[in-house]
Amino acid sequence: MPHLPPEISPEDLAACQALLAGGSKSFRAAQLLLPRRVAAPAAALYAFCRIADDEIDLAEGGAGALARLAARLDDAYAGRPQSGPVDRAFAHVAARFAIPRALPGALLEGLAWDAEGRRYEDLPALEAYCARVAAAVGAMMTLLMGVRDAPAIARACDLGVGMQLTNIARDVGEDARNGRIYLPLSWLREEGVEPEVWLAAPRFTPAIGRVVARLLAAADACYARSEAGIPLLPRDCRAGIGAARFVYAGIGRAVERQGLDSIAARAWVPGRRKAWLMLSGLRALAWRVGEGAALPPLPATRFLVEAVANAPAPSEATSQGLGERIAWAADLLARLDGMDRRTATG
Incomplete structure:
Protein backbone atom coordinates (compact mmCIF):
# COMPACT_ATOMS: atom_id res chain seq x y z
CA MET A 1 0.00 0.00 0.00
CA PRO A 2 1.39 3.45 -0.88
CA HIS A 3 2.48 5.45 2.14
CA LEU A 4 0.14 8.17 3.37
CA PRO A 5 1.49 11.15 5.33
CA PRO A 6 0.79 10.84 9.06
CA GLU A 7 -1.80 13.63 9.23
CA ILE A 8 -4.45 15.28 7.08
CA SER A 9 -2.87 18.32 5.47
CA PRO A 10 -4.18 21.66 6.78
CA GLU A 11 -5.25 22.54 3.23
CA ASP A 12 -7.29 19.35 2.79
CA LEU A 13 -8.89 19.76 6.23
CA ALA A 14 -9.80 23.37 5.47
CA ALA A 15 -11.38 22.28 2.18
CA CYS A 16 -13.51 19.68 4.00
CA GLN A 17 -14.62 22.23 6.58
CA ALA A 18 -15.48 24.75 3.87
CA LEU A 19 -17.59 22.16 2.07
CA LEU A 20 -19.62 21.63 5.23
CA ALA A 21 -19.87 25.27 6.34
CA GLY A 22 -23.47 26.26 6.93
CA GLY A 23 -24.89 23.03 5.55
CA SER A 24 -24.36 20.21 8.03
CA LYS A 25 -26.03 20.47 11.43
CA SER A 26 -24.48 17.16 12.48
CA PHE A 27 -20.99 18.45 11.73
CA ARG A 28 -21.62 21.74 13.52
CA ALA A 29 -22.76 19.78 16.57
CA ALA A 30 -19.58 17.69 16.42
CA GLN A 31 -17.47 20.83 16.23
CA LEU A 32 -19.19 22.34 19.25
CA LEU A 33 -19.63 19.37 21.53
CA LEU A 34 -16.77 16.99 20.78
CA PRO A 35 -13.05 17.44 21.40
CA ARG A 36 -11.08 18.78 18.47
CA ARG A 37 -9.17 15.50 18.16
CA VAL A 38 -12.53 13.99 17.10
CA ALA A 39 -14.04 17.00 15.32
CA ALA A 40 -11.11 17.30 12.89
CA PRO A 41 -11.32 13.77 11.44
CA ALA A 42 -15.12 14.08 11.61
CA ALA A 43 -14.80 16.90 9.05
CA ALA A 44 -13.26 14.45 6.59
CA LEU A 45 -15.91 11.84 7.35
CA TYR A 46 -18.85 14.21 6.97
CA ALA A 47 -17.35 15.76 3.83
CA PHE A 48 -17.15 12.34 2.18
CA CYS A 49 -20.76 11.66 3.24
CA ARG A 50 -21.78 14.98 1.71
CA ILE A 51 -20.17 14.40 -1.66
CA ALA A 52 -21.55 10.85 -1.77
CA ASP A 53 -25.07 12.12 -1.06
CA ASP A 54 -24.73 14.86 -3.68
CA GLU A 55 -23.37 12.53 -6.36
CA ILE A 56 -26.12 9.96 -5.89
CA ASP A 57 -28.79 12.68 -5.82
CA LEU A 58 -27.50 14.29 -8.99
CA ALA A 59 -27.46 10.93 -10.73
CA GLU A 60 -30.99 10.18 -9.41
CA GLY A 61 -29.79 7.01 -7.77
CA GLY A 62 -28.18 5.59 -10.90
CA ALA A 63 -26.04 2.49 -10.62
CA GLY A 64 -23.23 4.40 -12.30
CA ALA A 65 -22.99 6.89 -9.42
CA LEU A 66 -22.86 4.09 -6.87
CA ALA A 67 -20.15 2.32 -8.88
CA ARG A 68 -18.07 5.50 -9.08
CA LEU A 69 -18.34 6.07 -5.35
CA ALA A 70 -17.48 2.44 -4.64
CA ALA A 71 -14.38 2.88 -6.80
CA ARG A 72 -13.43 5.97 -4.81
CA LEU A 73 -13.78 3.96 -1.62
CA ASP A 74 -11.62 1.19 -3.06
CA ASP A 75 -8.92 3.68 -3.98
CA ALA A 76 -9.06 5.35 -0.57
CA TYR A 77 -8.72 2.00 1.19
CA ALA A 78 -5.87 1.02 -1.10
CA GLY A 79 -3.97 4.11 0.03
CA ARG A 80 -4.14 5.79 -3.36
CA PRO A 81 -7.07 8.22 -3.00
CA GLN A 82 -8.35 9.92 -6.09
CA SER A 83 -7.21 13.50 -6.46
CA GLY A 84 -9.16 15.94 -4.38
CA PRO A 85 -9.00 17.07 -0.75
CA VAL A 86 -12.02 15.07 0.43
CA ASP A 87 -10.75 11.75 -0.89
CA ARG A 88 -7.28 12.37 0.50
CA ALA A 89 -8.61 13.40 3.92
CA PHE A 90 -11.03 10.48 4.11
CA ALA A 91 -8.27 8.03 3.17
CA HIS A 92 -6.22 9.34 6.12
CA VAL A 93 -9.12 8.93 8.53
CA ALA A 94 -10.05 5.45 7.29
CA ALA A 95 -6.46 4.27 7.66
CA ARG A 96 -5.66 5.97 10.96
CA PHE A 97 -8.80 4.74 12.72
CA ALA A 98 -9.05 1.39 10.90
CA ILE A 99 -12.61 2.03 9.72
Whole structure:
Protein backbone atom coordinates (compact mmCIF):
# COMPACT_ATOMS: atom_id res chain seq x y z
CA MET A 1 0.00 0.00 0.00
CA PRO A 2 1.39 3.45 -0.88
CA HIS A 3 2.48 5.45 2.14
CA LEU A 4 0.14 8.17 3.37
CA PRO A 5 1.49 11.15 5.33
CA PRO A 6 0.79 10.84 9.06
CA GLU A 7 -1.80 13.63 9.23
CA ILE A 8 -4.45 15.28 7.08
CA SER A 9 -2.87 18.32 5.47
CA PRO A 10 -4.18 21.66 6.78
CA GLU A 11 -5.25 22.54 3.23
CA ASP A 12 -7.29 19.35 2.79
CA LEU A 13 -8.89 19.76 6.23
CA ALA A 14 -9.80 23.37 5.47
CA ALA A 15 -11.38 22.28 2.18
CA CYS A 16 -13.51 19.68 4.00
CA GLN A 17 -14.62 22.23 6.58
CA ALA A 18 -15.48 24.75 3.87
CA LEU A 19 -17.59 22.16 2.07
CA LEU A 20 -19.62 21.63 5.23
CA ALA A 21 -19.87 25.27 6.34
CA GLY A 22 -23.47 26.26 6.93
CA GLY A 23 -24.89 23.03 5.55
CA SER A 24 -24.36 20.21 8.03
CA LYS A 25 -26.03 20.47 11.43
CA SER A 26 -24.48 17.16 12.48
CA PHE A 27 -20.99 18.45 11.73
CA ARG A 28 -21.62 21.74 13.52
CA ALA A 29 -22.76 19.78 16.57
CA ALA A 30 -19.58 17.69 16.42
CA GLN A 31 -17.47 20.83 16.23
CA LEU A 32 -19.19 22.34 19.25
CA LEU A 33 -19.63 19.37 21.53
CA LEU A 34 -16.77 16.99 20.78
CA PRO A 35 -13.05 17.44 21.40
CA ARG A 36 -11.08 18.78 18.47
CA ARG A 37 -9.17 15.50 18.16
CA VAL A 38 -12.53 13.99 17.10
CA ALA A 39 -14.04 17.00 15.32
CA ALA A 40 -11.11 17.30 12.89
CA PRO A 41 -11.32 13.77 11.44
CA ALA A 42 -15.12 14.08 11.61
CA ALA A 43 -14.80 16.90 9.05
CA ALA A 44 -13.26 14.45 6.59
CA LEU A 45 -15.91 11.84 7.35
CA TYR A 46 -18.85 14.21 6.97
CA ALA A 47 -17.35 15.76 3.83
CA PHE A 48 -17.15 12.34 2.18
CA CYS A 49 -20.76 11.66 3.24
CA ARG A 50 -21.78 14.98 1.71
CA ILE A 51 -20.17 14.40 -1.66
CA ALA A 52 -21.55 10.85 -1.77
CA ASP A 53 -25.07 12.12 -1.06
CA ASP A 54 -24.73 14.86 -3.68
CA GLU A 55 -23.37 12.53 -6.36
CA ILE A 56 -26.12 9.96 -5.89
CA ASP A 57 -28.79 12.68 -5.82
CA LEU A 58 -27.50 14.29 -8.99
CA ALA A 59 -27.46 10.93 -10.73
CA GLU A 60 -30.99 10.18 -9.41
CA GLY A 61 -29.79 7.01 -7.77
CA GLY A 62 -28.18 5.59 -10.90
CA ALA A 63 -26.04 2.49 -10.62
CA GLY A 64 -23.23 4.40 -12.30
CA ALA A 65 -22.99 6.89 -9.42
CA LEU A 66 -22.86 4.09 -6.87
CA ALA A 67 -20.15 2.32 -8.88
CA ARG A 68 -18.07 5.50 -9.08
CA LEU A 69 -18.34 6.07 -5.35
CA ALA A 70 -17.48 2.44 -4.64
CA ALA A 71 -14.38 2.88 -6.80
CA ARG A 72 -13.43 5.97 -4.81
CA LEU A 73 -13.78 3.96 -1.62
CA ASP A 74 -11.62 1.19 -3.06
CA ASP A 75 -8.92 3.68 -3.98
CA ALA A 76 -9.06 5.35 -0.57
CA TYR A 77 -8.72 2.00 1.19
CA ALA A 78 -5.87 1.02 -1.10
CA GLY A 79 -3.97 4.11 0.03
CA ARG A 80 -4.14 5.79 -3.36
CA PRO A 81 -7.07 8.22 -3.00
CA GLN A 82 -8.35 9.92 -6.09
CA SER A 83 -7.21 13.50 -6.46
CA GLY A 84 -9.16 15.94 -4.38
CA PRO A 85 -9.00 17.07 -0.75
CA VAL A 86 -12.02 15.07 0.43
CA ASP A 87 -10.75 11.75 -0.89
CA ARG A 88 -7.28 12.37 0.50
CA ALA A 89 -8.61 13.40 3.92
CA PHE A 90 -11.03 10.48 4.11
CA ALA A 91 -8.27 8.03 3.17
CA HIS A 92 -6.22 9.34 6.12
CA VAL A 93 -9.12 8.93 8.53
CA ALA A 94 -10.05 5.45 7.29
CA ALA A 95 -6.46 4.27 7.66
CA ARG A 96 -5.66 5.97 10.96
CA PHE A 97 -8.80 4.74 12.72
CA ALA A 98 -9.05 1.39 10.90
CA ILE A 99 -12.61 2.03 9.72
CA PRO A 100 -13.90 -1.15 8.04
CA ARG A 101 -14.91 -0.53 4.45
CA ALA A 102 -18.29 -2.11 5.19
CA LEU A 103 -19.30 0.98 7.19
CA PRO A 104 -18.99 3.66 4.50
CA GLY A 105 -20.15 1.02 2.01
CA ALA A 106 -23.36 0.63 4.00
CA LEU A 107 -23.86 4.39 3.92
CA LEU A 108 -23.56 4.43 0.14
CA GLU A 109 -26.13 1.65 -0.09
CA GLY A 110 -28.56 3.59 2.10
CA LEU A 111 -28.11 6.74 0.03
CA ALA A 112 -28.88 4.72 -3.09
CA TRP A 113 -32.06 3.41 -1.44
CA ASP A 114 -33.00 7.01 -0.73
CA ALA A 115 -32.47 8.13 -4.30
CA GLU A 116 -34.52 5.27 -5.74
CA GLY A 117 -37.43 6.13 -3.45
CA ARG A 118 -37.49 2.78 -1.68
CA ARG A 119 -40.35 2.23 0.77
CA TYR A 120 -40.44 0.08 3.88
CA GLU A 121 -43.12 -2.42 4.78
CA ASP A 122 -42.50 -2.68 8.51
CA LEU A 123 -40.28 -1.44 11.31
CA PRO A 124 -37.47 -4.00 10.78
CA ALA A 125 -37.24 -2.95 7.12
CA LEU A 126 -37.17 0.71 8.12
CA GLU A 127 -34.49 0.00 10.73
CA ALA A 128 -32.38 -1.62 7.98
CA TYR A 129 -32.50 1.71 6.14
CA CYS A 130 -31.70 3.65 9.33
CA ALA A 131 -28.75 1.33 9.97
CA ARG A 132 -27.21 2.38 6.68
CA VAL A 133 -27.81 6.13 6.59
CA ALA A 134 -27.38 6.84 10.33
CA ALA A 135 -26.08 3.95 12.42
CA ALA A 136 -23.12 3.43 10.06
CA VAL A 137 -22.09 7.05 10.65
CA GLY A 138 -22.53 6.59 14.42
CA ALA A 139 -20.29 3.55 14.34
CA MET A 140 -17.64 5.44 12.39
CA MET A 141 -17.80 8.37 14.81
CA THR A 142 -17.27 5.96 17.70
CA LEU A 143 -14.12 4.69 16.01
CA LEU A 144 -12.91 8.29 15.71
CA MET A 145 -13.24 8.49 19.49
CA GLY A 146 -10.84 5.57 19.79
CA VAL A 147 -13.47 3.02 20.92
CA ARG A 148 -13.96 -0.31 19.13
CA ASP A 149 -15.63 -2.56 21.72
CA ALA A 150 -18.72 -4.32 20.37
CA PRO A 151 -21.06 -3.08 23.15
CA ALA A 152 -20.09 0.55 22.49
CA ILE A 153 -20.53 0.15 18.73
CA ALA A 154 -23.91 -1.54 19.22
CA ARG A 155 -25.14 1.28 21.45
CA ALA A 156 -23.86 3.91 19.01
CA CYS A 157 -25.88 2.17 16.32
CA ASP A 158 -28.95 2.27 18.58
CA LEU A 159 -28.52 6.02 18.87
CA GLY A 160 -28.16 6.43 15.12
CA VAL A 161 -31.32 4.43 14.43
CA GLY A 162 -33.23 6.44 17.03
CA MET A 163 -32.10 9.72 15.49
CA GLN A 164 -33.15 8.68 12.01
CA LEU A 165 -36.56 7.48 13.22
CA THR A 166 -37.01 10.89 14.86
CA ASN A 167 -36.04 12.62 11.62
CA ILE A 168 -38.64 10.58 9.75
CA ALA A 169 -41.37 11.41 12.30
CA ARG A 170 -40.49 15.12 12.06
CA ASP A 171 -40.37 15.21 8.25
CA VAL A 172 -43.54 13.30 7.29
CA GLY A 173 -45.07 16.27 5.49
CA GLU A 174 -41.87 17.45 3.81
CA ASP A 175 -41.10 13.96 2.56
CA ALA A 176 -44.65 13.44 1.28
CA ARG A 177 -44.57 16.69 -0.67
CA ASN A 178 -41.39 15.40 -2.31
CA GLY A 179 -43.14 12.15 -3.24
CA ARG A 180 -41.44 10.10 -0.53
CA ILE A 181 -42.89 8.04 2.27
CA TYR A 182 -40.85 6.44 5.03
CA LEU A 183 -43.63 5.51 7.47
CA PRO A 184 -44.00 1.71 7.66
CA LEU A 185 -46.58 0.77 5.04
CA SER A 186 -48.09 -1.99 7.16
CA TRP A 187 -48.68 0.47 10.01
CA LEU A 188 -50.55 2.78 7.65
CA ARG A 189 -52.75 -0.04 6.37
CA GLU A 190 -53.51 -1.12 9.94
CA GLU A 191 -54.90 2.38 10.45
CA GLY A 192 -56.98 2.20 7.29
CA VAL A 193 -54.65 4.47 5.33
CA GLU A 194 -53.78 3.39 1.80
CA PRO A 195 -50.22 4.68 1.23
CA GLU A 196 -50.60 5.63 -2.45
CA VAL A 197 -53.90 7.39 -1.92
CA TRP A 198 -52.56 9.32 1.06
CA LEU A 199 -49.36 10.25 -0.75
CA ALA A 200 -51.36 11.78 -3.60
CA ALA A 201 -52.93 14.24 -1.14
CA PRO A 202 -51.06 14.14 2.17
CA ARG A 203 -52.92 15.56 5.14
CA PHE A 204 -52.94 14.99 8.85
CA THR A 205 -55.52 12.69 10.39
CA PRO A 206 -55.71 10.98 13.79
CA ALA A 207 -54.69 7.76 12.04
CA ILE A 208 -51.48 9.38 10.77
CA GLY A 209 -50.90 10.76 14.25
CA ARG A 210 -51.06 7.27 15.71
CA VAL A 211 -48.47 6.03 13.20
CA VAL A 212 -46.17 8.95 14.07
CA ALA A 213 -46.63 8.18 17.78
CA ARG A 214 -45.57 4.56 17.18
CA LEU A 215 -42.50 5.76 15.33
CA LEU A 216 -41.52 8.10 18.15
CA ALA A 217 -42.00 5.29 20.66
CA ALA A 218 -39.62 3.14 18.62
CA ALA A 219 -37.12 6.01 18.58
CA ASP A 220 -37.41 6.43 22.35
CA ALA A 221 -36.71 2.71 22.82
CA CYS A 222 -33.51 3.17 20.81
CA TYR A 223 -32.49 6.19 22.89
CA ALA A 224 -33.03 4.17 26.07
CA ARG A 225 -30.82 1.37 24.72
CA SER A 226 -28.14 3.84 23.63
CA GLU A 227 -27.62 5.38 27.07
CA ALA A 228 -25.72 2.33 28.33
CA GLY A 229 -23.04 2.96 25.72
CA ILE A 230 -22.22 6.53 26.72
CA PRO A 231 -20.14 5.55 29.79
CA LEU A 232 -18.10 3.32 27.46
CA LEU A 233 -16.84 6.39 25.58
CA PRO A 234 -13.87 8.57 26.56
CA ARG A 235 -14.92 11.02 29.23
CA ASP A 236 -14.34 14.02 26.98
CA CYS A 237 -16.86 12.64 24.45
CA ARG A 238 -19.70 11.70 26.78
CA ALA A 239 -21.28 15.14 27.17
CA GLY A 240 -21.44 15.64 23.40
CA ILE A 241 -23.04 12.28 22.72
CA GLY A 242 -25.36 12.73 25.69
CA ALA A 243 -26.39 16.09 24.25
CA ALA A 244 -27.17 14.48 20.89
CA ARG A 245 -29.35 11.93 22.64
CA PHE A 246 -31.34 14.61 24.54
CA VAL A 247 -31.63 17.07 21.63
CA TYR A 248 -32.99 14.47 19.23
CA ALA A 249 -35.42 13.12 21.83
CA GLY A 250 -36.46 16.75 22.29
CA ILE A 251 -37.39 16.93 18.61
CA GLY A 252 -39.75 14.03 19.22
CA ARG A 253 -41.31 15.86 22.15
CA ALA A 254 -41.79 18.92 19.89
CA VAL A 255 -43.68 16.74 17.40
CA GLU A 256 -45.89 15.55 20.24
CA ARG A 257 -46.54 19.11 21.44
CA GLN A 258 -47.97 20.01 18.05
CA GLY A 259 -50.41 17.11 18.23
CA LEU A 260 -48.23 14.66 16.25
CA ASP A 261 -48.97 16.70 13.13
CA SER A 262 -45.69 16.96 11.25
CA ILE A 263 -47.48 17.58 7.97
CA ALA A 264 -48.92 21.06 8.43
CA ALA A 265 -45.70 22.28 10.06
CA ARG A 266 -42.21 20.97 10.71
CA ALA A 267 -41.52 20.64 14.44
CA TRP A 268 -38.53 22.52 15.80
CA VAL A 269 -36.87 23.02 19.16
CA PRO A 270 -36.42 26.68 20.22
CA GLY A 271 -32.86 27.81 20.77
CA ARG A 272 -33.25 28.27 24.52
CA ARG A 273 -34.75 24.81 24.90
CA LYS A 274 -32.04 23.30 22.69
CA ALA A 275 -29.32 24.94 24.76
CA TRP A 276 -30.83 23.45 27.91
CA LEU A 277 -31.00 20.01 26.29
CA MET A 278 -27.37 20.29 25.21
CA LEU A 279 -26.37 21.23 28.73
CA SER A 280 -28.33 18.21 29.93
CA GLY A 281 -25.76 16.11 28.11
CA LEU A 282 -23.33 16.94 30.91
CA ARG A 283 -25.21 14.54 33.15
CA ALA A 284 -23.81 11.74 30.98
CA LEU A 285 -20.47 12.37 32.68
CA ALA A 286 -21.89 10.75 35.81
CA TRP A 287 -23.47 7.72 34.15
CA ARG A 288 -22.04 4.32 35.01
CA VAL A 289 -21.85 1.18 32.90
CA GLY A 290 -24.92 -0.99 33.55
CA GLU A 291 -26.49 -4.19 32.32
CA GLY A 292 -27.85 -2.49 29.21
CA ALA A 293 -24.35 -2.27 27.73
CA ALA A 294 -24.45 -6.03 27.09
CA LEU A 295 -27.68 -5.99 25.10
CA PRO A 296 -27.23 -7.58 21.67
CA PRO A 297 -27.29 -5.21 18.72
CA LEU A 298 -30.49 -4.62 16.83
CA PRO A 299 -30.83 -7.21 14.05
CA ALA A 300 -30.60 -4.39 11.50
CA THR A 301 -27.24 -3.18 12.84
CA ARG A 302 -25.61 -6.49 13.66
CA PHE A 303 -23.59 -6.46 10.43
CA LEU A 304 -22.03 -3.11 11.38
CA VAL A 305 -20.99 -4.34 14.82
CA GLU A 306 -19.54 -7.51 13.33
CA ALA A 307 -17.63 -5.55 10.68
CA VAL A 308 -15.85 -3.58 13.41
CA ALA A 309 -15.25 -6.69 15.52
CA ASN A 310 -13.62 -8.46 12.57
CA ALA A 311 -11.42 -5.53 11.55
CA PRO A 312 -7.85 -5.08 12.82
CA ALA A 313 -7.29 -2.35 15.37
CA PRO A 314 -5.44 0.80 14.28
CA SER A 315 -1.67 0.61 14.51
CA GLU A 316 -1.21 3.98 16.17
CA ALA A 317 -2.69 5.17 19.45
CA THR A 318 -5.36 7.82 19.21
CA SER A 319 -5.71 8.63 22.89
CA GLN A 320 -5.02 12.06 24.26
CA GLY A 321 -3.18 13.24 27.33
CA LEU A 322 -4.61 14.65 30.51
CA GLY A 323 -3.65 18.20 29.61
CA GLU A 324 -5.60 18.09 26.35
CA ARG A 325 -8.63 16.63 28.15
CA ILE A 326 -8.57 19.44 30.71
CA ALA A 327 -8.23 22.04 27.97
CA TRP A 328 -11.16 20.50 26.09
CA ALA A 329 -13.38 20.50 29.17
CA ALA A 330 -12.66 24.16 29.90
CA ASP A 331 -13.26 25.10 26.27
CA LEU A 332 -16.56 23.18 26.12
CA LEU A 333 -17.91 24.83 29.27
CA ALA A 334 -16.95 28.27 27.97
CA ARG A 335 -18.67 27.69 24.62
CA LEU A 336 -21.81 26.26 26.22
CA ASP A 337 -21.95 29.16 28.67
CA GLY A 338 -21.71 31.64 25.80
CA MET A 339 -24.40 29.83 23.82
CA ASP A 340 -26.70 29.71 26.84
CA ARG A 341 -26.32 33.45 27.42
CA ARG A 342 -27.00 34.20 23.73
CA THR A 343 -30.17 32.12 23.66
CA ALA A 344 -31.38 33.52 26.97
CA THR A 345 -31.24 37.05 25.57
CA GLY A 346 -32.41 36.18 22.04
